[in-house]
Amino acid sequence: MAHTEPRFHVPAPHVRPGDTPDFSHIAIPPAGEAKRPATDVAGMETRDLALGLVRVLDHNHQAVGEWDPKLDPDVLREGLRHMVLTRVYDDRMLKLQRQGKMSFYMKSTGEEAVAVAGAMAMQKSDMVFPSYRQQGILFARGRDIVDMMCHCISNSRDNLKGRQLPVHYTWAEGNFFSISGNLATQLPQAVGYAMACEYRGDGEIAATWIGDGSTAEGDFHGALVLASTYRAPVIVNVVNNQWAISTFQGIAAGDAPTFAYKGMGYGLASLRIDGNDFLAVYAATKWAAERARAGHGATVIEHFTYRADAHSTSDDPSGYRPKGENEIWPLGDPVERLKQHLIGLGEWDEERHAALEKELNEMVIASYKEAESHGTLHDGPLSPVESIFEDVYAEPDWRLRRQRQDLGV
Amino acid sequence: MAHTEPRFHVPAPHVRPGDTPDFSHIAIPPAGEAKRPATDVAGMETRDLALGLVRVLDHNHQAVGEWDPKLDPDVLREGLRHMVLTRVYDDRMLKLQRQGKMSFYMKSTGEEAVAVAGAMAMQKSDMVFPSYRQQGILFARGRDIVDMMCHCISNSRDNLKGRQLPVHYTWAEGNFFSISGNLATQLPQAVGYAMACEYRGDGEIAATWIGDGSTAEGDFHGALVLASTYRAPVIVNVVNNQWAISTFQGIAAGDAPTFAYKGMGYGLASLRIDGNDFLAVYAATKWAAERARAGHGATVIEHFTYRADAHSTSDDPSGYRPKGENEIWPLGDPVERLKQHLIGLGEWDEERHAALEKELNEMVIASYKEAESHGTLHDGPLSPVESIFEDVYAEPDWRLRRQRQDLGV
Amino acid sequence: MPNRTGACVASVRIWEFKIMAKMNMIQALNSALDNMMERDPDVISFGEDAGYFGGVFRVTANLQSKYGLDRSFDAPINEAAIMGMAIGMAAKGLKPVAEIQFSDYIFPGLDQIVSEMSRLRYRSAGQFTAPVVVRAPCGGGIRGGQTHSMSPEAFFTQVPGVQVVMPSNPYDAKGLLIAAIESPDPVIFFEPKRLYNGPFEGHSGGALSSWGKHPKGEVPEEHYSLPIGKAEVVREGSAVTIIAYGTLVLVAQAAAEKAGIDAEVIDLKTLVPYDLETIARSVNKTGRCIVAQEAPRTSGFAAELAAQVQEECFYALEAPIQRVTGWDTPYPHAHEWAYFPGPDRFINAMNAVLEA
Amino acid sequence: MPNRTGACVASVRIWEFKIMAKMNMIQALNSALDNMMERDPDVISFGEDAGYFGGVFRVTANLQSKYGLDRSFDAPINEAAIMGMAIGMAAKGLKPVAEIQFSDYIFPGLDQIVSEMSRLRYRSAGQFTAPVVVRAPCGGGIRGGQTHSMSPEAFFTQVPGVQVVMPSNPYDAKGLLIAAIESPDPVIFFEPKRLYNGPFEGHSGGALSSWGKHPKGEVPEEHYSLPIGKAEVVREGSAVTIIAYGTLVLVAQAAAEKAGIDAEVIDLKTLVPYDLETIARSVNKTGRCIVAQEAPRTSGFAAELAAQVQEECFYALEAPIQRVTGWDTPYPHAHEWAYFPGPDRFINAMNAVLEA
Numbered sequence A, B: 001m002a003h004t005e006p007r008f009h010v011p012a013p014h015v016r017p018g019d020t021p022d023f024s025h026i027a028i029p030p031a032g033e034a035k036r037p038a039t040d041v042a043g044m045e046t047r048d049l050a051l052g053l054v055r056v057l058d059h060n061h062q063a064v065g066e067w068d069p070k071l072d073p074d075v076l077r078e079g080l081r082h083m084v085l086t087r088v089y090d091d092r093m094l095k096l097q098r099q100g101k102m103s104f105y106m107k108s109t110g111e112e113a114v115a116v117a118g119a120m121a122m123q124k125s126d127m128v129f130p131s132y133r134q135q136g137i138l139f140a141r142g143r144d145i146v147d148m149m150c151h152c153i154s155n156s157r158d159n160l161k162g163r164q165l166p167v168h169y170t171w172a173e174g175n176f177f178s179i180s181g182n183l184a185t186q187l188p189q190a191v192g193y194a195m196a197c198e199y200r201g202d203g204e205i206a207a208t209w210i211g212d213g214s215t216a217e218g219d220f221h222g223a224l225v226l227a228s229t230y231r232a233p234v235i236v237n238v239v240n241n242q243w244a245i246s247t248f249q250g251i252a253a254g255d256a257p258t259f260a261y262k263g264m265g266y267g268l269a270s271l272r273i274d275g276n277d278f279l280a281v282y283a284a285t286k287w288a289a290e291r292a293r294a295g296h297g298a299t300v301i302e303h304f305t306y307r308a309d310a311h312s313t314s315d316d317p318s319g320y321r322p323k324g325e326n327e328i329w330p331l332g333d334p335v336e337r338l339k340q341h342l343i344g345l346g347e348w349d350e351e352r353h354a355a356l357e358k359e360l361n362e363m364v365i366a367s368y369k370e371a372e373s374h375g376t377l378h379d380g381p382l383s384p385v386e387s388i389f390e391d392v393y394a395e396p397d398w399r400l401r402r403q404r405q406d407l408g409v
Numbered sequence C, D: 001m002p003n004r005t006g007a008c009v010a011s012v013r014i015w016e017f018k019i020m021a022k023m024n025m026i027q028a029l030n031s032a033l034d035n036m037m038e039r040d041p042d043v044i045s046f047g048e049d050a051g052y053f054g055g056v057f058r059v060t061a062n063l064q065s066k067y068g069l070d071r072s073f074d075a076p077i078n079e080a081a082i083m084g085m086a087i088g089m090a091a092k093g094l095k096p097v098a099e100i101q102f103s104d105y106i107f108p109g110l111d112q113i114v115s116e117m118s119r120l121r122y123r124s125a126g127q128f129t130a131p132v133v134v135r136a137p138c139g140g141g142i143r144g145g146q147t148h149s150m151s152p153e154a155f156f157t158q159v160p161g162v163q164v165v166m167p168s169n170p171y172d173a174k175g176l177l178i179a180a181i182e183s184p185d186p187v188i189f190f191e192p193k194r195l196y197n198g199p200f201e202g203h204s205g206g207a208l209s210s211w212g213k214h215p216k217g218e219v220p221e222e223h224y225s226l227p228i229g230k231a232e233v234v235r236e237g238s239a240v241t242i243i244a245y246g247t248l249v250l251v252a253q254a255a256a257e258k259a260g261i262d263a264e265v266i267d268l269k270t271l272v273p274y275d276l277e278t279i280a281r282s283v284n285k286t287g288r289c290i291v292a293q294e295a296p297r298t299s300g301f302a303a304e305l306a307a308q309v310q311e312e313c314f315y316a317l318e319a320p321i322q323r324v325t326g327w328d329t330p331y332p333h334a335h336e337w338a339y340f341p342g343p344d345r346f347i348n349a350m351n352a353v354l355e356a
């Protein structure tokens, strides 16, 4: 019944469940090759960077080329710690979700460098507008883990009063904006915020993150139009982890050569980088932040990475992609690569790594215990029921007052 | 009170009312320079064309270079006739609007080539999804002028039953889609239609037109994502007439080098052309139509032109731009240029041109007389009042039947 | 077996033998698409994750492998583009069925619905039409939080030119989806996602029951359609009329059972155009009326029903019409059951109306 | 001079001398913006054509030359981006007043309003807020055809978290716009464009009258505000209550005059949260009620009012509440006066209610 040949083109991934994982079609240029222009370069001059791939760590895990941020080993260890913590936390939360402790969870496995290095390369006073997959930022900015968990299990200490799905964090104190469930909406907001930073003249900037699939939304375009028109100090991070939910990046990209290259259409500085390379993410973010802060406008950064696990706990990737793809992802694993880099520098070793993992694991387990002492979604205590009528407006109007009465709380 | 320096960048045109018109900042490459690639060229290979300016008619009004479509003089004369008619019609309708004969009007003065040459280079069976400023298409496709006028004066013979603002034409018989007052919405529709053409396998394609200002809308992006993803046989014409209403193209473009270049972000073939050059528009459209029909996908064409008159009859441009800009527009006037080209070829002369103008003027005046015999907006007859309840649904439901009764019609 | 299925189905059943199957609502919707794609090559289906994978709720499962890549395909994440593409296809004569992954995400595409799809026939005086079917899972009760729980149907009931449908069970879901695809008008087709896998009576704690045991979980495998615009009295009674649609139909029935109140429950099924005749007949009989919606109270569709019922049945009404609704807040996550209008709120409303 | 301006203004007038000027609604709105930009450096204004040129209706005229390019600027034609930018700015503490050129064009930006602006306070539990003011000219009567005539207010009244305001005269327009800018909540501020240049009583043929001759065309040049959430009885009467807002307030008054009916007319001014107290007081007195809106009938805001009034005042009501509305069609161009709910439709409704 089906036409053998579709009558119009519909892109499809190279392999599907049952096939052997294969990334041979992906060209990976050698590390260190990309040039690092001055931060005041004209946006249009970044074309090669938008089509290339900024990589710092080479196959021997050594930092090479102009983009090497030459970070102090302490900073590298700090980054490694945040990334390991992100992973440990994600793994634990997944388990807990499977045990029914929370309604939903989303891991960032394989993408830890994108969030952690990005956050570390910015100032803590800069506002971040993440999507739901940059929990690494929270660790990098030092958020209390018990607080994060209390949010995820929607208990009485959830700083969002149980109103949001797990992982949809907000943390104003840490300049972490409210995560929306609606894709791409944060982008024009980040640009507006960045313009307000210039208006205030406080030297702050904004950064935002969006998935490959979500770049198809109109708000992605709107944000880049705004960013280009008003030369806003904002960093637009496109996290190309190859997959939306079940659809591969080709459904959003079409025949576009890269996601970074889309920035060129707005005359914006645009970089495509190895998203699994802590140093590349750090260096690119630093460059873009400097550029923004100096008044040269926005940068689009495509983080080339791979979503190593399911989209969320509601998803099972075995229905649409072969198993084991993450193991042969040509850009490897961000934690492993930074670890090996540090080991190569003589600044780290397997024992310390094992100890770190153990420490963080225990810390996460202990934190969860503490979190649970403030309640769980199923057994409570939760935020008081009447709180559902608060914060709709600054003050509840007669409708909300009546409705609260109707509910008898 | 105002800051002398705005705290963030807000683009502004070079000159404002009171200043001397000046286009010296616009670089105009010589005619004939641009290369004409094969119609199956990869989208990304059109970069130079997206940044350049395809021009056929040189300063001596001679056709030069690879893009010369080498049209028969009969075709050129036909194009000239349609363009003159468009202008004569627009001028007359403006006068009639000023006399209160219709509620609203929008001229296309200075942009006649965009619509006329575009339409002539396509097949009449191809569906067009215009904005409100491509009335030239209707002339090129031979629509009855009395019918057009009956629409504009909303009388009893208005094929839209008085439901639409003037100039928001629909003409299904001529494969001219329904013009929307909402900007950019026609773009994803045109792509969907084009995909349906492939689905049907009838060899038809679609074309759509959008203004420079309207490219900022999310639907522009959405349409290009679709066009790229499904390689739809569609031509996306961006009519860069330098102005939205009171805002110059820089508010939509920001730091983008050209509007055509935006197409590159989607890997689409992208051309920037002299929109006041009948031959360039014809050749580019022909190229894109061939490309689309052969299954090589969509083309973005930026028509570089100038809105020589007001945005609409509700607008007075003297409030935001210097007078006389249209006279020094470096790409001249499309009617004049084609006329001189034909004269240069020995295929036309001033007398014939004057006679043509006279003939068309009289025809338009006579047509209006006839149109008015079917009624005017103010004095009627209009479509029957009860027709306002028709065509909401295929059949009116009880609500509409009751409401019609309530109105007593 | 459904007992009151309307003339349309009844007449079909006269002349052909129906193979009945137990289906949940997902299977019933899938069966409707399958039937229609089989019989009409112009029917195509698309949406985010709706192609290869068959939709996050699996409503479009197996359609791609059966009918090909170009008849069931994945769309980019741009709801406006999806709506616009569907309009263009429909204008060329195809019959697109476009899925919006969650009705919460319909808003980026709203302009294409409000300004384009709904008006194309009108503004072109019938020269072009856009009979698109927009499928969108709606409603809460699945711990989806504020962005996976909305019931935005009232937005669409304000838009002249679109029809709005929301079934409450597998049998109706299939018959109405087929009717929607066959309709010459655009139809916004809401699927109460809490009912996808089983009937739900509003008791948050209870075990998930199955459509297999429910009479409306018996669904013919063949093509049939139910008329758009027709409501159904799903529980007869004389004390009070409850008008509901979607999930709340089942909740209302359960509440009436639980309270032992002789309530008549109307399953509206179609919101635009709603079946005023069936409503008025019932309210004129009972003299009391409750209108229900899961959406926030203010300006929800229950307001339209209340406004019209009081006008139509003023002299029969013995008590003010009560609204049972969600609150004027976003849908909270942890306290979703404090938001959801469950059986107790129906019982309170029935008591209020009966005591008045 | 306005005679019932509420406590807020009255108290201001005690201690400062107001320079009154004749203003049309455009000037009054411009004056509100001017006052607020003068007193609060965080107030900024932007929109399509709203900067250099001062807006297609000139409401933002001269603000750019007075306050600078970065406080009154032109925006790209992308309503979603405009809304999103405003939200981001508000989150940083600015007070953005964003113009949507015609309320018909608010739909591409609706998602940012429904899913973001309205919910930011809630979903962040008060950590972030988005007190944006969205200004949008609405309504017909200017031969704008279906894309320059919409009254989409009901869409916004369904959105928890936003307030919705629509003034009917220059005095209220200024006082309410200032209140909107000062509100800690997002406000959707509709400006009935048919009233911009003069009062309008619904007689299509008549000459344009001027706000200069109308008491509410006298407007203080200084800062003042009117309370959001307060309605005003603009015509006292005892036979029937007419609840209206925007243009229809004037039409209702004129209709009552013309028919010589002792109707009480309430100018609602704020739709969310609406002033139920003032409404109930009046309906309990008159026992009859008409609710009016220019938008299509089904699921318009008049339905909400009717639903609530019948619940609140059931035992006082002597006749069914009537709705006076536009039809369930797009706004037609040539026959706009057949669509517009003019004085005759009010008179018919009053007669119906009084005869019932």
Ligand SMILES: Cc1ncc(C[n+]2csc(CCOP(=O)(O)OP(=O)(O)O)c2C)c(N)n1
Binding pocket: A131, A133, A181, A182, A183, A210, A211, A212, A213, A214, A215, A239, A241, A243, A244, A245, A307, A311, C048, C077, C101, C105, C108
């Ligand atoms: C406006 C909107 N449309 C659809 C969805 C449903 N949805 C949630 S996540 C997702 C996929 C996003 O993919 P991508 O942008 O690549 O981000 P990733 O999950 O890979 O980080 C979809 C379709 C949504 N949340 N919002």
Ligand SMILES: Cc1ncc(C[n+]2csc(CCOP(=O)(O)OP(=O)(O)O)c2C)c(N)n1
Binding pocket: B131, B133, B181, B182, B183, B210, B211, B212, B213, B214, B215, B239, B241, B243, B244, B245, B307, B311, D048, D077, D101, D105, D108
């Ligand atoms: C969605 C939407 N937003 C705003 C408008 C109001 N508007 C009508 S025309 C126009 C300017 C369009 O400029 P451009 O796209 O350059 O087209 P041009 O008129 O120059 O051909 C604007 C803002 C509209 N019609 N639709």
Ligand SMILES: [Mg+2]
Binding pocket: A211, A212, A213, A239, A240, A241, A242, A243, A244, A307
């Ligand atoms: Mg992704």
Ligand SMILES: [Mg+2]
Binding pocket: B211, B212, B213, B239, B240, B241, B242, B243, B244, B307
């Ligand atoms: Mg333009």
